[in-house]
Structures are given as C-alpha cells and as structure tokens.
Amino acid sequence: MIELNHVTRAYDAGPPALNNASLSVAAGESVAVLGPSGSGKSTLLNLIAGLDRPDSGTVTVDGVRVDGMSETAAAKHRRARIGMVFQFFHLLDDLTVTENVLLPARLLGLSRKAAEERAKRLLDDLGVGRFGDTHPARLSGGQRQRVAVARALMNRPPVLLADEPTGALDSAAGAEVAGLMKDLHADGHTIVLVTHDLALAEACATRTVRLADGEVLG
Amino acid sequence: MSRRIPAIVIALSALIAMTAAVLAGNLLAVSDGPFEDAFAAHNGAHLAVTGTNLPASAPGVAASAGPYPLAMVTARSREGFEIPLAIAGREEGGGIDALTLLDGRWPAADGEIVMSALPGEGPPPPGFAFTVEGRELTIVGTAYSVTGTASAWATPAQAAAWAKGRTQMLYRLSDPEAVDAAKAALGPVEAAASWLDVKTAAERDTGVYLPFLSAFGVLGLVLSGLVVGNVVAGAVSGGRRRIGVLKAVGFTPAQVVRGYVARALVPAAVGVVLGGVIGNLGAVPLLEAAGEAYRTVPSGPNPPVTVAAAIGLPLIVAVVAWAAAARAGRLRTVDALAPARATGRARGRRAAALAARSPLPRSVSLGLARPFARPGRAAAVLLAVALGAAAVTFAAGLATSLGEVAAARSHGLDVTVEAHDDPAGVAAKLAGHRFYGSRTTERIVSGRNTDVTGLTGDTALAGYRMTEGRWFSAPGEAVAAGPFLAATGTAIGGTVTVEGTTLTIVGEVFDTRFDGMRVLAAAGDLGMEPDMFYVAGATADEIAALGLVAEDSGDGGGQMIGALNAIAAAFTVLLVAVAGLGVVNGVVLDVRDRARDLGVHKALGMTPRQTVAGVVASIAPAGLLGALLGVPAGMALHTYVVPAMGSGAGTKLPVAALEVFGPGLLAAVAVAGPVIAVLGALCPASWAAGVRTATALRGE
Ligand SMILES: Nc1ncnc2c1ncn2[C@@H]1O[C@H](COP(=O)(O)OP(=O)(O)O)[C@@H](O)[C@H]1O
Ligand SMILES: [Mg+2]
Numbered sequence: 001m002i003e004l005n006h007v008t009r010a011y012d013a014g015p016p017a018l019n020n021a022s023l024s025v026a027a028g029e030s031v032a033v034l035g036p037s038g039s040g041k042s043t044l045l046n047l048i049a050g051l052d053r054p055d056s057g058t059v060t061v062d063g064v065r066v067d068g069m070s071e072t073a074a075a076k077h078r079r080a081r082i083g084m085v086f087q088f089f090h091l092l093d094d095l096t097v098t099e100n101v102l103l104p105a106r107l108l109g110l111s112r113k114a115a116e117e118r119a120k121r122l123l124d125d126l127g128v129g130r131f132g133d134t135h136p137a138r139l140s141g142g143q144r145q146r147v148a149v150a151r152a153l154m155n156r157p158p159v160l161l162a163d164e165p166t167g168a169l170d171s172a173a174g175a176e177v178a179g180l181m182k183d184l185h186a187d188g189h190t191i192v193l194v195t196h197d198l199a200l201a202e203a204c205a206t207r208t209v210r211l212a213d214g215e216v217l218g
Numbered sequence: 219m220s221r222r223i224p225a226i227v228i229a230l231s232a233l234i235a236m237t238a239a240v241l242a243g244n245l246l247a248v249s250d251g252p253f254e255d256a257f258a259a260h261n262g263a264h265l266a267v268t269g270t271n272l273p274a275s276a277p278g279v280a281a282s283a284g285p286y287p288l289a290m291v292t293a294r295s296r297e298g299f300e301i302p303l304a305i306a307g308r309e310e311g312g313g314i315d316a317l318t319l320l321d322g323r324w325p326a327a328d329g330e331i332v333m334s335a336l337p338g339e340g341p342p343p344p345g346f347a348f349t350v351e352g353r354e355l356t357i358v359g360t361a362y363s364v365t366g367t368a369s370a371w372a373t374p375a376q377a378a379a380w381a382k383g384r385t386q387m388l389y390r391l392s393d394p395e396a397v398d399a400a401k402a403a404l405g406p407v408e409a410a411a412s413w414l415d416v417k418t419a420a421e422r423d424t425g426v427y428l429p430f431l432s433a434f435g436v437l438g439l440v441l442s443g444l445v446v447g448n449v450v451a452g453a454v455s456g457g458r459r460r461i462g463v464l465k466a467v468g469f470t471p472a473q474v475v476r477g478y479v480a481r482a483l484v485p486a487a488v489g490v491v492l493g494g495v496i497g498n499l500g501a502v503p504l505l506e507a508a509g510e511a512y513r514t515v516p517s518g519p520n521p522p523v524t525v526a527a528a529i530g531l532p533l534i535v536a537v538v539a540w541a542a543a544a545r546a547g548r549l550r551t552v553d554a555l556a557p558a559r560a561t562g563r564a565r566g567r568r569a570a571a572l573a574a575r576s577p578l579p580r581s582v583s584l585g586l587a588r589p590f591a592r593p594g595r596a597a598a599v600l601l602a603v604a605l606g607a608a609a610v611t612f613a614a615g616l617a618t619s620l621g622e623v624a625a626a627r628s629h630g631l632d633v634t635v636e637a638h639d640d641p642a643g644v645a646a647k648l649a650g651h652r653f654y655g656s657r658t659t660e661r662i663v664s665g666r667n668t669d670v671t672g673l674t675g676d677t678a679l680a681g682y683r684m685t686e687g688r689w690f691s692a693p694g695e696a697v698a699a700g701p702f703l704a705a706t707g708t709a710i711g712g713t714v715t716v717e718g719t720t721l722t723i724v725g726e727v728f729d730t731r732f733d734g735m736r737v738l739a740a741a742g743d744l745g746m747e748p749d750m751f752y753v754a755g756a757t758a759d760e761i762a763a764l765g766l767v768a769e770d771s772g773d774g775g776g777q778m779i780g781a782l783n784a785i786a787a788a789f790t791v792l793l794v795a796v797a798g799l800g801v802v803n804g805v806v807l808d809v810r811d812r813a814r815d816l817g818v819h820k821a822l823g824m825t826p827r828q829t830v831a832g833v834v835a836s837i838a839p840a841g842l843l844g845a846l847l848g849v850p851a852g853m854a855l856h857t858y859v860v861p862a863m864g865s866g867a868g869t870k871l872p873v874a875a876l877e878v879f880g881p882g883l884l885a886a887v888a889v890a891g892p893v894i895a896v897l898g899a900l901c902p903a904s905w906a907a908g909v910r911t912a913t914a915l916r917g918e
Contacts, residue, residue, distance in 0.1 A: 051821060071907070072825040079823025090818045104822045151822070 001027040007057030017043040019214040030185040032205030040214040041194040050074030083152030087164035091136040098132040122150040142173025229485035231442035236493025238438040243523035260364040263388035268409040272387040278400035283314040284387040289380030293348035302660030306368035307377025322359020335360035429862035434789040448598040450542035452807035471547030478543035486535040599804035603844025606797025610890035611852025613790035622875035626683035635751040655748030664706040672741030683872035687725025696721035701734025801898025809906040826907035833903035845891025
C-alpha cells in the first residue's frame with residue numbers, strides 16, 4: 001500500500017531529516033514509527049501525504065507515485081486516499097465540530113445531506129456525537145482528537161496517518177485514542193502511526209519501525 | 219518575501235507622498251513668488267494706458283513715464299499671415315517697465331524693431347520678416363517687458379510715424395490695488411491695461427495645476443497614511459509573542475512602541491529620499507511651463523519645499539505609526555505570551571458558520587467569512603481599495619474633461635486654405651465642400667485690447683462650445699469669451715462696439731486664446747473678409763486641385779492638456795500602486811494569521827488553485843464595496859476640482875467637459891476597485907498556496 005524507496009529529504013540547514021530511508025507498508029497493516037524528537041518522523045508522514053517532496057528516492061501510495069506530484073495532484077491524492085491526525089488536532093476554531101468533520105467531504109464535492117449523515121454517524125461512533133454543534137475550543141484534548149479522527153475518516157481514505165496523536169493528551173485520554181487506533185486497524189484501515197511513546201506503539205501496531213537521525217533502523 | 223513586504227509598502231507609500239508633496243509644493247511656491255519679484259525688479263507699470271493727450275499725473279498716480287508713441291499696425295508675415303502688433307517707440311531700459319534686451323541690439327534706425335519675448339524663448343526664427351504698410355521691417359533683437367506693455371519696440375521716430383498721434387503712458391500707483399480708481403481719474407482713454415490682469419494671466423497656469431495636484435496630493439497623503447498605519451498595526455498584531463518577550467525582559471511600553479515607530483521610519487526615510495529626487499526632477503519641466511506663463515525667468519525647484527516635505531512626511535509617518543503601535547504598548551505581557559486564543563469574536567464566528575453552511579465551494583466560503591473575523595483590517599483594505607477606485611474615477615473623468623476641452627479649443631478642420639487676396643473667390647471655389655472662413659485681428663473693444671474674430675460659411679463647423687447662452691445667428695449678434703465679459707463688465711444680452719459697429723452679446727463661448735479677451739461674430743458684421751478657410755471632409759490635394767493654396771491641418775497645440783493628462787496618469791498609477799500595496803499588505807497579514815488554517819485545509823486536500831480562490835474571495839467584498847464607495851467619491855472630487863481648474867484658468871468650462879460620467883465611463887471605472895483588490899490579493903494568495911503545508915502545521 002505504501003512504498004518509500006531510498007528517500008532522502010534535507011532542509012536548508014543541517015543534516016538530512018531523512019537519509020536514504022526505505023519503508024514498505026502492506027494494505028491493512030498498522031505500522032508504528034518510533035524515534036526521538038527530531039529524528040524525521042513527521043517528515044516521513046508528510047512525504048507519504050504529499051505535503052512535502054523528497055530530494056531523492058520515490059514514494060508510492062496505493063500504486064500511485066506521490067513524489068514529484070504537482071501540488072494540485074497531491075491535494076487530490078490526500079482528499080481521496082489519506083486521512084491525517086495531528087498531535088495538536090488542527091481543528092478549525094471558527095467552525096463547529098460537525099463543520100470541521102464535513103470539510104473533507106466539501107472539498108471532495110460530496111452531497112451535503114449524505115455527508116452530514118456520515119459525519120453524524122462518525123461522531124456518534126467515536127463518542128462525541130453530542131458535541132456536533134459546539135466549537136472545538138469547548139472540548140477536552142481527548143474529545144478534540146476524536147473529532148480530528150472523525151474528520152480524517154470522513155472520505156473513507158484507505159490510509160490513515162497519525163502524527164503523535166496522543167502527544168498532547170494526558171494518559172487517560174491517550175489510552176482512549178490508542179484504543180481507537182486499534183479499532184480502526186481492526187476495521188481494516190492501513191495505518192502509519194508516528195510516536196515516541198512505546199506503549200502506544202505496542203498497543204495498536206502490528207509492526208514497529210525505528211528512526212534515528214533520519215535513518216530507518218528496521 | 220512576506221517579511222520584507224511591510225517595509226517595501228511603507229517605502230513606496232512614502233516615496234509617492236513625497237513626490238506629490240514636492241511637486242505640489244514647488245508649484246505653490248512659484249505661484250506667488252516670481253511674478254511679484256520680477257515686477258518689482260523691473261519697476262513694472264501698474265497701469266499702461268493708450269490714448270491721446272494723457273496726463274502725466276493724476277490722483278492716485280505716484281509716478282509716470284511717457285508719453286511714448288504707440289502704433290497699432292497689422293504686420294504681414296512673408297507667408298501672408300496677418301499679425302496685429304502694438305509697437306511702442308522707446309529706448310532700452312526706462313524708469314517704469316524697464317525694458318531688458320534679451321538678445322540682438324536695440325533699434326537704431328527706421329524699419330528696425332525688437333520683438334517682445336519671454337526669457338528663454340529666444341529670437342524669432344532667422345528669415346522671419348514682416349511688412350508694415352508695404353515696408354519690410356528688420357527684427358534686430360528681442361526684449362522683455364514684465365508687464366507686456368507692447369508686442370514690439372521701435373525708435374520713437376519710427377513709432378511716431380505709424381502712431382497717428384496715439385501714445386502710451388505708463389503709471390506707477392500709490393495703491394497698486396486701486397487700478398480702477400486711478401484709471402477713472404485719468405479721464406477718457408482709448409485702452410488701459412492693468413498689471414492685475416497680467417498678474418492673473420501669469421497665475422493662470424498654476425491655477426489650472428493646483429486644484430488637481432492638491433486633489434491628488436491629499437488622496438496620496440491619506441492613502442499613504444492609511445497604508446503606513448495598517449502596516450504597523452499589522453506588525454503589532456502579528457508580533458504579539460515578540461512584544462510579550464520584549465516586555466518580559468524589561469522593555470518599557472514606550473520603548474516597545476518606539477521600536478515599531480523606528481521600523482516604520484527607516485523605510486519611510488528611504489522613500490522620502492527617493493521621492494525627493496523624483497519630485498525635484500519632475501518639478502523642472504512643470505516649473506518651466508509655469509515660468510513661461512509667469513512671463514519671468516523660469517526658476518528651478520525650491521529647496522525649502524523639499525526640506526519642509528522631508529521633515530513633514532516622516533513626522534506624519536511617525537505619528538501614524540505611533541498611533542497604530544500604541545496597542546503594543548498597552549498589550550498586557552501575560553496576554554501577549556499566552557498561546558494565541560481561539561478567534562473569540564462572535565461576529566467572525568457567526569460569519570464563518572454561515573459561510574460554512576452556504577452552498578458555495580468551501581474555498582470561496584472560507585474566504586468570504588474572513589472580513590468579519592478582522593473588521594478593522596478589512597476596513598483598512600476596503601478604504602485603500604475605495605481610495606484607489608476614487609483616484610481612477612477622478613483621473614478618468616479628468617482625462618475625459620480635458621479631452622472635451624481640447625476638442626472645444628481645436629477649431630481647425632481637415633484642410634487649411636489661405637485666402638489673403640481673394641476671399642470671395644476662394645469661398646466660391648469651395649462651394650461644394652463643408653467649410654468655414656475666419657479672420658482674427660486685434661481691436662480695441664470696450665477699452666480693452668481684444669482679439670476679434672469674424673467668421674463666415676458654416677460657422678458651426680468651427681466647433682466653439684458655449685458655456686452659457688447661444689452661438690450668434692442673426693445679424694448684429696456676437697459671442698464673447700468669459701474673461702472678456704468679466705473684464706469689461708458685459709453681460710449676455712449687453713452690447714459691445716467694435717470699430718463703430720454695435721453688436722449684441724448672445725452667448726459666452728469657451729475660448730482661452732488671447733487670455734480670453736475674445737469676441738466672435740459674423741465677418742460681415744465686423745466689416746471683415748476671412749483670410750483663412752477650413753474645410754471638413756477633404757484632403758489638401760483635393761482642395762489644391764481647385765487651384766487653391768491648401769495644406770492638411772496639423773495638430774493644434776494642446777501641450778498643457780498633454781502635460782495635465784500625463785501628470786494625472788502618473789499620479790493615478792502611483793495611487794493605484796499604493797492602494798494595491800495596501801491590499802497586498804492586508805492580505806499578507808491575513809494569510810500569515812491563517813497559515814495554520816490554510817495548512818489544515820491543504821492537508822485535507824485543498825488544491826493550490828482553491829487556496830488562491832479562497833484568498834481572493836476574502837478580498838472580493840472589499841473590491842466590490844470599494845468600487846461602490848470609491849466611484850461616487852471620485853465623481854464628487856471631479857465635480858469639485860474640474861470647475862476649480864477652469865476658474866483657476868479664468869474660464870468657465872463647456873458643459874460637455876463637466877458632465878463626463880456616462881454609462882460607458884462609469885462601467886470602466888467601476889472595474890477599478892475589484893481589479894485593484896484582486897491584483898493586490900493574487901500575489902500573497904499564490905504565496906499562501908505555495909507555502910509548505912508541513913511548515914505551517916508544525917507544532918506550537
Ligand atoms: N520546515 C523545516 N525547516 C527546517 N528544518 C526542519 C523543518 N521541518 C523539520 N526540520 C528538521 O528536520 C528534522 C526532522 O524533523 P521532524 O521530521 O519534524 O522530526 P520529528 O517529527 O521526528 O520530531 C529536525 O532536525 C527538524 O528540526
Ligand atoms: Mg514531529
């Protein structure tokens with residue numbers, strides 16, 4: 001499902017954030033990428049999402065080359081195939097919870113009615129249904145991350161990318177989100193989970209990969 | 219790139235404001251200086267009177283010179299043109315209205331004259347010659363009279379031979395303003411010229427420039443101030459964290475504010491220096507034009523103007539920046555250091571929610587809600603667009619008005635035909651064509667030297683435009699230009715006497731030639747025969763085939779109108795640029811504020827084009843509303859300034875030049891607001907679209 005081949009990405013200053021990294025994730029797998037802060041984990045996810053481009057090497061998702069895609073093509077790639085969850089949730093504060101979840105569907109141009117039904121079901125399933133009309137600022141961290149997950153799942157993407165999804169949560173909320181990731185994997189989603197939290201990795205990953213100084217250690 | 223934009227915007231705004239201030243200031247300084255200086259230096263005549271047996275002293279007269287013999291002759295150029303000349307018999311210099319020889323020598327013998335010229339005009343072209351009463355005159359030089367008391371000078375003996383007893387007296391008055399009283403005290407005179415008329419004529423050119431330069435100057439200052447204030451306010455709101463840190467380490471509020479003021483002053487200083495250079499360079503041709511109009515030696519740019527502007531503008535920038543940055547001083551440190559809170563404004567949120575629910579594409583609805591989240595910034599952008607649209611509207615209206623004025627002043631048709639010897643024969647040969655004939659001579663009408671034009675044929679073709687009343691039609695009717703009517707106290711319906719013929723004035727015509735001292739009537743009524751014919755819808759060759767001396771008419775004058783249009787166009791471009799920069803700045807600030815939101819959208823699959831559309835949509839309301847406010851404002855400015863320019867030039871303007879905003883022009887200028895807004899937004903929008911999402915989404 002996801003193939004990184006000898007990928008290198010260096011920012012202007014300093015050593016490469018990713019150095020000749022290769023990674024293969026099969027459909028339905030849940031892979032945890034472990035590594036200390038600054039080891040290149042976010043860079044790896046951004047490359048898969050087409051938010052960033054490698055300096056060399058290839059990135060393939062669902063049989064499609066993502067490196068070298070135009071910005072427009074990459075945007076469409078994300079709409080259809082990628083759901084993203086971030087450490088800091090990145091919900092839009094000026095929209096309600098439901099409207100946040102509806103965003104990807106609106107970008108895809110889905111009919112409003114069908115999208116609203118799906119958003120409601122997703123929020124209900126994730127246990128935050130009753131917050132549909134509130135603004136994210138009113139919610140706790142764990143609740144916000146559930147909303148973010150709902151948003152990521154809105155367009156039924158085959159791939160879910162999560163960047164430290166528990167990094168901003170207390171341990172109880174973190175455990176909830178860990179359970180959620182596990183359920184999603186059980187539902188057949190392909191997941192790449194980035195974390196430096198060993199417990200989270202063990203709880204919901206079928207395989208772990210270590211990154212250090214931009215190199216994949218296996 | 220976004221980091222440098224505020225400084226560039228401030229520098230450009232300051233540059234434009236400085237250029238405008240230097241140009242307008244120099245014209246202002248020149249408008250009340252040189253003529254009076256030159257008048258004093260040459261001991262100009264307050265009153266120059268033509269007549270016979272004029273008294274040497276009278277109540278109100280402080281000193282007098284003369285009598286000088288004064289000949290009113292009609293000179294014929296070699297090409298056959300007739301030129302009225304007032305030739306006075308004087309020596310060089312003189313106690314009153316001292317004559318200065320500009321080049322050549324003073325006439326020493328019969329048949330020699332010096333021509334009156336303005337400094338810098340130079341001698342007439344070589345080979346240029348006149349005959350007067352069949353005798354060829356030799357032009358031996360040019361001379362300058364500050365009060366323009368004659369068009370040429372000859373030896374007293376020569377002038378006396380032509381003068382038929384007519385003399386000229388020059389008076390200095392004890393009260394220079396009491397010209398009319400002094401004139402009355404002299405008893406009956408043939409003609410009198412007041413120095414006040416010369417002064418008015420000298421000030422006419424700046425009278426034209428000042429109203430619209432001031433309009434552009436004020437627009438420029440307001441716009442620049444607005445943009446500078448907005449840039450600084452934006453820097454403050456974008457620098458909350460920085461302000462907090464500065465205060466936390468011990469900066470006082472005043473020091474923080476001073477820092478922002480300094481950050482505005484540095485680029486403003488760069489703009490002021492460049493604007494000072496450009497303004498002074500641009501002032502040179504303007505002042506030359508003004509100097510010619512003042513009948514004085516053209517002066518260079520006035521350094522104190524530049525100095526004053528160079529001090530004043532940074533002061534304005536400092537005050538505006540201080541006002542805009544004051545918030546930084548008041549900001550509580552704890553608030554500044556607290557993580558950015560959710561956009562708390564209910565208004566913005568409601569708008570965002572409404573937009574989110576709207577059936578519009580998300581990219582567009584995302585943008586449309588923005589102005590509500592930051593009403594202050596949106597208002598500043600709106601104002602910038604409105605001022606830009608107002609400038610465009612005003613300039614377009616001005617250009618159209620000037621075009622109408624040019625049309626009203628151009629009386630030549632396609633072909634010009636000379637008819638000195640046999641006017642009736644020429645008219646007969648032209649019978650199959652549309653034409654009119656005319657002759658202009660200088661006469662004394664109601665005691666004033668006046669250009670009198672007699673017209674024959676289809677006089678409507680001559681294209682004169684009325685400012686009041688109607689064109690002459692019945693025998694005994696005439697029209698006159700506004701300055702003539704004002705100077706002679708004649709009203710429409712009143713009469714004037716030209717060479718013994720009484721004519722009824724039926725209309726005020728727009729005519730600025732000969733300082734508007736103009737009367738026009740049917741040639742027959744004036745006892746004249748045309749010396750020129752103008753033919754429409756023909757070529758010179760066709761007319762020459764009739765056995766006539768014909769040439770294609772060239773472009774008539776219009777230099778000042780060209781200059782006015784060029785200045786207006788330059789100012790408009792500059793103002794639109796500042797307005798556009800105001801938009802750029804507002805959008806840059808907005809995009810920076812929204813970097814994370816835009817990043818989220820991109821992560822969810824928003825394409826670059828949708829991002830650009832969203833940012834542009836956020837500016838669309840300002841563009842439309844800006845046009846809605848700016849176009850009427852520009853029209854109002856036009857309504858106010860164009861007649862003021864006319865009255866500065868001493869004339870009313872034809873109606874066609876005042877009512878210029880038809881549907882076509884309105885539609886054209888209405889586009890200006892949206893265009894400024896969209897162009898200003900496009901650059902930061904594509905920057906927003908191109909920014910690395912990964913960077914925008916990195917953690918706090
Ligand atoms: N936009 C960027 N510009 C410059 N350097 C960056 C940027 N993003 C990440 N880096 C650097 O690349 C390295 C890897 O970063 P990242 O992938 O965010 O690591 P992780 O997510 O594992 O903490 C770090 O040294 C980081 O400072
Ligand atoms: Mg990271």
